[in-house]
Amino acid sequence: MKKIGFIDYYLDEWHANQYPGWIKEEAARSGRDYTVAYAWAEKDLETGLDTESWCHKHQVERSASIEELVDKSDCIIVLSPDHPEHHERLSRIALESGKPVYIDKTFSPDLQSGIRMFHLAEEHHTPLFSSSALRFSEELTPYSGGRMERSLEYLAVTGPGHYENYAVHQFEMIVSLMGIGANKIKSLSTNNGRLMVVDYADGRRASMHQLQDAPFQASMQWANGDGIFISPCTNFFPGFIHALLEFFETGIPPVPKEETLEIMSMIEAGHRAMANDDIWIAISRK
Known part of the structure; x- marks a missing residue:
């Protein structure tokens, strides 16, 4: 079984709450053996579930550090969809791993940080993509x-x-x-x-x-x-999750970096x- 790790600013947010179930459904539909196995968050959402409770709810193992999560995971999703200002910092270790990395929308808060993330990924031969669903x-x-x-x-x-x-x-x-x-x-x-x-x-x-x-x-x-x-x-999330697992399987980004950086521009x-x-x-x- 291929194990996916979640890195997030805080986990009790809409994307993190939906992706595990959608990934499970698409994996079963397409015959791919993937599951969300690990999660790490920098903080707890003050008005929501803390990290321990989120992991218990979604039957995911809580990682003690980003380093541990990246080491144990076969592929990584960096979330924080409404706080892209944290993406560059949260993704650094994953982008140095050589393992497929998806960074959630919006990829970067500005063009320059987006360029730096792609450069770091390329330097370490890490497959990387980001997209709106x-x-x-x-x-x-x-x-x-x-x-x-x-x-x-x-x-x-x-x-x-x-x-x-x-x-x-x-x-x-x-x-x-x-x-x-x-x-x-x-x-x-x-x-x-x-x-x-x-x-x-x-x-x-x-x-x-x-x-x-x-x-x-x-x-x-x-x-x-x-x-x-x-x-x-319609049906953009099923299409996105299908493309995501295809990317994890092949290491080939479905979206060219030039298009992602154009969007940031x-x-x-x-x-x-x-x-x-x-x-x-x-x-x-x-």
């Missing part, structure tokens, strides 16, 4: 991965939440469908509603509209005049754009 939506998968990006003239995506921890979902949708090469971004936003326009060097454009209760949707317009509207995007430039309304902001890759 929205990339694996049942409806988007037939169009993603470079299948139609050059003929896709305009893409509009919508979704809910706050920019800090949910913008990654919509930018992931954009990059998975339109590829890399965005050169600037503009914000036309209010305090509680965000509209961002992304411009590509070849004239293509995409927009993301973020409102608190908006569903994840996508409208695609091709250069030949055809279009399609998808509402809502967009998020970072988007922050600057919201501080400079209706002004184009360059998307930097350095």
Whole structure:
């Protein structure tokens, strides 16, 4: 049996609570022998389960240290999905291990820390990937991965939440469908509603509209005049968990690092754009 280790800032959070069951279901469905076996957290959530109680609830062995967890695990998931500022620190030992590592969304709080994490992984020959689950939506998968990006003239995506921890979902949708090469971004936003326009060097454009209760949707317009509207995007977590176990099995990341870093660049430039309304902001890759 292949054993997965969880590293988290605190464990009683939505992703850590759902992933063990989903991984068990997908492993059984696909005939893969994987289980979440170990967990370590830096702190306890003051209003939730402490680490010991979480481990007991999920039948997972509590590790005394990150070093112990990485040593015992065959593959590692670094969580902390709503606190990416901790990812670089929490993932360091795992990224030096040579074992497959998945780092949860949002991969990094800024582009430079994302670049450093990929560099560390490459230095130690550690397979690494990160992604929003929205990339694996049942409806988007037939169009993603470079299948139609050059003929896709305009893409509009919508979704809910706050920019800090949910913008990654919509930018992931954009990059998975339109590829890399965005050169600037503009914000036309209010305090509680965000509209961002992304411009590509070849004239293509995409927009993301973020409102608190908006569903994840996508409208695609091709250069030949055809279009399609998808509402809502569904079954993205089953698709993601399938891709995750495939990655652990093969060591081949399903998402190129260039796309992940492009998304981090967009998020970072988007922050600057919201501080400079209706002004184009360059998307930097350095």
